[in-house]
Amino acid sequence: MEALYLGCLVGGVLFALISVVFGDWIGDALGGVFDALSFEFLQPVVLAGMVTVFGGAGILIERYAGLPPVWSVSVSVLCALLSGLLLYFGYVKPMRGSENSVGYSMNDLTGRIGEVTVPVPEKGYGEVMVSMGGSGNTLHTAFSFDGDWIPAGVRVVVIDIEDGTLGVSELEKTEKGLE
Template sequence: MQTLYLGCLALGVIFAIVSVLVGDVIGDALHGVFDFVSVDFLNPTVLAGGITVFGGAGILLTRYSALEAGAIIALSLLAAAFLGVLMYLGVVKPMDKSEMSNGFSMSELPGKIGEVTVPVPAKGYGEIMVKFGAGNSLHTAASFDHELLPAGVKVVVVEVRDGVAEVSEFEERKGEDL
């Protein structure tokens, strides 16, 4: 039994190290192959934590208690289940709820209002800053109307071509009926 406990403990520690070091690489390589198994409590973090605790508790109980093998297995399984539930409720579930992306797509740029940060010449490139959610993003820009746009001018993104935001000066209409 000692070998089983040591194996579980080692497996859990190795999984933790590998997932920290190359977790994103493996996830990108698999491209969501296992997304169909999306039961929340079968989260790899919870399972690896449970297996690690099972192994650690088994080793400790074997060495430092006078319990029978069956009782040690039962207590180790209970400790693993308890920690798994605790980990799920305390870490995994709250993290799912708090996940927020500040990413955007270039296809979302047309129609957005921005500000010129690096002057945009009539022919050539400058830079604009566009607000997305709570953050700002900087983009290479070209003048759609082939006019000079100095720094600080408000602009509207007309279209995106080859990764470059084509912009025109933003004119606010005041007092007109639309």
């Protein structure tokens, strides 16, 4: 049994090393061949971790616990399953949720608050910096929606978008008009 455990331990470690070094190349070469067979839980990192833990736990249990072979295999399988659950719910699933994009649509800018960086004349164009939350700030060409001159440093709200240009209005003036 010790040969099986050692083989799983070495095989799992080699798989992990090969995945780190050649993972992208292997994924490109296979081109999604196994996508139809994939289950959410059976990610390569989870499987490699389970095989490695099975081998390591089996060696330790057989050498130091003195359990019969059936019990050592059962406890090793249990350890492998627990480690797989921990890997999946502690690493794989949270990391999948962390993938996000900093991209946005121009329509997402409507209603956002910005600050004029280059004055916006009554008829013409200036520049506005709009905060995009966690992804930073973005600069856009802007025109005065109300036809008023808007000096630099004034906070504005994006009212409309025409041909990729933001129609903005002074935020304080808009707030006073609402009162």
